[in-house]
Amino acid sequence: MSGGQRRLAHFGQTLLGRRYLSRYRFTTGNDVRLFTSGDQYFAALIERIDAAKHVVTLETYIFADDDAGHDVSAALLRATQRGVRVRVITDGIGTTRLQIFSEWVAAGIEHRIYNPHLFGRFGFSRTHRKLAVIDDTYAYCGGINIVDDYDQNGTRLPFPRWDFAVELSGPVVADVRVAFDLQWRRIRIGHRPKPTPDTDGATNAQAVTDQFVRARRRIRTGDVRAAAEPSVAFVARDNIVNRRAIEKAYLTAIGQARDEVLLANPYFMPGRKLRRALIYAAERGVDVRLVVGRKEFAILDYAVPFLYRSLLRAGVKIAEYEKTMLHGKVAVVDSNWGTVGSSNLDALSLVLNNEANVVLVLHQQLDQLRGAILAAFAESRGIDVAHYEARPLSEQFVNWFAYQGYRALMKLLTVGGYD
Incomplete structure (x- = not known):
């Protein structure tokens, strides 16, 4: 076995290890399509909905009353006019009460709202996921809401929002459907039940589990081809069993990085574990590059720079993206691991909200994703260590104060879960 094969086998064993079996599972035999804009994503989603024959499910944080929302x-x-069962979940805060909701109900679309009030049955948590499943054949996951690419709270962006989503087909679709069904039932708690059991189109995920176990067994017995086969895992974060699933996926990949960690996120306020993982990676010689979004929430614009000191001193390269609204939550490690999803790297996403990411291993789309992150890094304003250290004391104090205020508020909202 060559050095490259040994490295690949070790990478596969780590990612498919027993420790993470209960959190997420890798499956092979999946096709993946990467979207780099809302226009691409909406066109593909609408095409699949128009071809649906049985069931369409959609979950989103924002469903906007604009051209994109009207088209979807x-x-x-x-679809419902053709007799397709259509179910939609929207968030109570992310999406306001829209006139189209009444049209949906009148047409037979089933619609449920997650946590209709700021503090509701599910506390302060939101469903921040962006998911869709069509006929148990295609699934979608990413960071793209149902909203115009150029709109930012009523302001016209100079360029399309920087964001990503994936279309999936294959065994992983079952995992996305199971996650949606769980959310659908969870929202229903406390509501008057329907006369018949809510099991239409229910997914039996046993075949997916069997395939996952066989892949792990082949890797454990030294079959390098099994480790080298492209794999996909759907990783959902909730407040029941998978409280740290997405964070652990990041920690696993960064902890195994040997060459490169590329990470882009609009709200970079992770806890200590993730920050330490990036620092340790940089200190052992890994090229760690971080692209941070700006100009959406003022408190974060002031608080996030407080975290730069320890990262820069360890050798992490940081750049702030201001060309347009950076909304993508993506990462690529060593060109063979990557993630696309809804989870920001902040307290709300990592500890409180319902989130969903897809992890890709050895898929060819990773080259495209890596190129997009590197291009964004090149277009961003790099944070120079010398200039950062020479900031006026007043600016340093504002950064410290904003961070401490954010941290105190997040610890309160997450009941001490944010570190």
Whole structure:
């Protein structure tokens, strides 16, 4: 076995280890399509909805009353008119009460709202996930809401929002469907039940589990081809069993990095474990590059720079992206591991909200994703260590104060879960 093969086998064994079996599972035989804009994503989603024959499910944080929202809504209405069962989950804060909701109900679309009030049955948590499943054949996951690429709270962006989503087909679709069904039932708690059991189109994930176990067994017995086969895992974070699933996925990959860690996120306020993982990686010679979003929440613009000191001193390269709204939550490690999803690297996403990411191992789309992150890094304003250290004391104090205020508020909202 060559050095490269040994490294690949070790990488596969780590990612598919027993420790993480209960958190997420890798499956092979999946096709993946990467979208780099809302326009691409909406066109593909509407095409699949228009071809649906049985079931369409959609979950999103924002469903906007704009052209993008109207186009997707029209496709959902066309589907239900054909006799397709359509179920939609929107968030109570992310999406306001829209007129189209009444049109959905009148047409037969089933619609449920997650946590309709700021503090509700599920505390302060939101469903921040962006998911769709079509006929148990295609699934979608990413950071793209149902909203115009150029709109940012009523302001017209100079360029399309920087964001990503993936279309999946294969065994992993079952995991996405199971996650949606769980959320659908969870919202229903306390509501009057329907006369018949809510099991239409229920997924039997046993075949997926069997395939995952066989892949692990082949890797454990030294079959390098099994480790080298492209794999996908759907990773959902909730407040029941998978409280740290997405964070652990990041920690596993960064902890095994040997050459490169590329990470882009709009709200970079992770806890100590993730920050230490990035620092340790940089200290052992890994090229760690971080692209941070700006100009959406003022408190974060002031608080996030407080974290730069320890990262820069360890050798992490940091750049702030201001070309347009950076909304993508993506990462690539050593060109063979990557993630696309809804989870920000902040307290709300990592500890409180319902989130969903897809992890890709050895898929060819990783080259495209890596190129996009490197391009964003090149277009961003790099944080120079010398200039950062020479900031006025007043600016340093504002950064410290904003960070301490953010940290105190997040510890309160997460009941001490944020570190």
